[in-house]
Each structure stands twice: as structure tokens, then as C-alpha cells.
Amino acid sequence: DSPSTRYKKVLLKVSGEVLMGDQGYGIDMNTVDTVAAAIARVIESGVQVCLVIGGGNIFRGLSTAAAGMERASADYMGMLATVMNALAMQNALEKIGVDTRVQSAIPMAAIAEPYIRRRAVRHLEKGRVVIFAAGTGNPYFTTDTAAALRAAEMGCDALLKGTSVDGVYSADPKKDTSATRYDTLTYQDVLSRDLRVMDASAIALMRESKIPIVVFSIREEDSLRKVLNGEGTFTIIG
Numbered sequence: 480d481s482p483s484t485r486y487k488k489v490l491l492k493v494s495g496e497v498l499m500g501d502q503g504y505g506i507d508m509n510t511v512d513t514v515a516a517a518i519a520r521v522i523e524s525g526v527q528v529c530l531v532i533g534g535g536n537i538f539r540g541l542s543t544a545a546a547g548m549e550r551a552s553a554d555y556m557g558m559l560a561t562v563m564n565a566l567a568m569q570n571a572l573e574k575i576g577v578d579t580r581v582q583s584a585i586p587m588a589a590i591a592e593p594y595i596r597r598r599a600v601r602h603l604e605k606g607r608v609v610i611f612a613a614g615t616g617n618p619y620f621t622t623d624t625a626a627a628l629r630a631a632e633m634g635c636d637a638l639l640k641g642t643s644v645d646g647v648y649s650a651d652p653k654k655d656t657s658a659t660r661y662d663t664l665t666y667q668d669v670l671s672r673d674l675r676v677m678d679a680s681a682i683a684l685m686r687e688s689k690i691p692i693v694v695f696s697i698r699e700e701d702s703l704r705k706v707l708n709g710e711g712t713f714t715i716i717g
């Protein structure tokens with residue numbers, strides 16, 4: 480029963496900003512449930528899905544470092560924030576019958592498996608959703624880079640960036656009504672025009688690994704399924 484979708488193994492990056500919904504901070508459980516339902520729908524069709532969750536809804540290392548904290552410590556706090564989000568996402572998925580495993584880049588034996596690449600690949604083959612927590616495990620990085628790294632390591636066909644906007648625009652569509660959405664972009668376009676889709680190291684890694692990045696809105700429950708079928712609106716970077 481091979482999936483009819485264009486991508487068979489994907490890494491979905493969900494930023495902390497998405498998980499906070501319309502709140503200014505923290506985890507909005509309705510939004511987490513919506514994302515979980517979207518994932519459940521595509522798991523049913525046989526697509527392998529792994530996740531990297533951000534932490535910006537709870538803690539950002541860079542801004543705290545700017546306020547005077549040592550950068551590395553602040554970044555570790557940021558990575559811990561991603562673990563909280565990962566557990567919320569795991570709970571929402573398990574509640575609707577999707578098998579999951581959380582693997583943390585920082586070993587935390589009581590609450591998550593350690594990150595072991597080959598074990599993660601096996602989980603995916605068994606239809607489990609693997610949630611990668613704690614980013615890359617290193618300060619000075621972001622969860623965008625972690626998403627690119629894990630997508631390459633897992634051999635994903637695409638890195639899906641679920642945001643609150645339905646693609647990459649020429650300007651911020653929330654502020655500029657003349658902003659237009661790009662259907663396609665090259666990695667080089669994103670880098671040279673500084674389009675701020677993901678950070679430059681993530682884009683460079685995807686270029687090197689030849690993995691397309693699809694930017695879409697994850698706010699609607701059906702959007703993930705649509706993107707996997709090549710329907711709906713999104714921007715593809717490749």
C-alpha cells in the first residue's frame with residue numbers, strides 16, 4: 480500500500496510561534512491538537528513523518544543573551560523549551576492513536592529516548608512519528624538547522640516548514656498588502672535576497688543535500704495532506 484503522495488518521508492518543522500496560536504506566549508493546546516490531527520491524517524496514508532519542534536513560544540536564547548545572560552546557558556534553556564513542546568505534541572498525537580517516540584539531542588533518560596539515528600529510521604519504518612527534541616543539542620544553533628540536519632540524516636524527500644502564512648512572500652503580507660507569494664524559489668534566491676524563510680545554515684544544508692523545502696500554513700487541519708498531494712498553496716524552494 481504505497482502512498483499516492485509525492486513525498487513518502489518528510490520532516491515537518493513546527494516553530495514555537497505556531498504552537499502558541501493567538502496567545503503571546505506558551506502552548507495553545509487547541510493549536511497543538513490541530514497540528515496533531517493534520518499529522519494523523521497523513522500517517523494514515525502511509526507517509527513517514529518526523530518532527531522538529533521549536534521553542535520560541537517559551538524561550539529564545541538569543542534575546543535572553545542580549546539581556547545579559549551567557550549565550551550558551553540561554554541556548555540550553557531554549558533547547559529545554561523545545562522538549563516541553565515535544566512532550567505536548569507527543570501527548571496530542573498519542574491521544575488520537577498515533578504512535579510516537581520523542582528523541583532528545585540532550586540525553587534525558589526519564590522522559591525521552593536519546594537521539595540514535597538508526598533507531599529513529601526504524602521507528603519511522605514502523606509508522607511511528609519521531610519527534611526530535613532539544614534541537615541539535617548545541618548552543619549557537621537553531622531548530623531550523625536541527626530540522627535540516629535531521630531531514631538529511633533521515634533521508635527525507637522534503638523538509639516541510641509549517642508556519643502561520645501559506646508560503647514565502649516578497650514582503651510581510653500582514654503589513655504590506657502588495658506583497659506577493661512566490662510559487663517556487665531556488666536556495667540561492669532565498670540566500671541572496673535574504674528572504675528569512677529559515678536561517679542560512681539550514682538553507683545551505685538543504686541545498687547540499689538536494690532536499691526541497693516546502694513552506695505552507697499548518698493552521699488548517701487539511702493543509703498538510705494537501706501539500707503532500709501537491710494541492711493548496713505553498714512555496715517550494717529547490
Ligand code: UDP
Pocket residue numbers: 493494495496532533534535536538539540541553554555556557558560561613614615616617618619620621622623625
Ligand atoms: N537552540 C539551540 N540549539 C539548537 C536549537 C535551539 O541553542 O540546536 C535554542 C536557541 O536558544 C533557540 C531556542 O533553542 O532560541 C528555541 O529554538 P528556536 O528559536 O529555533 O525555536 P523556533 O523559532 O522554531 O520556535
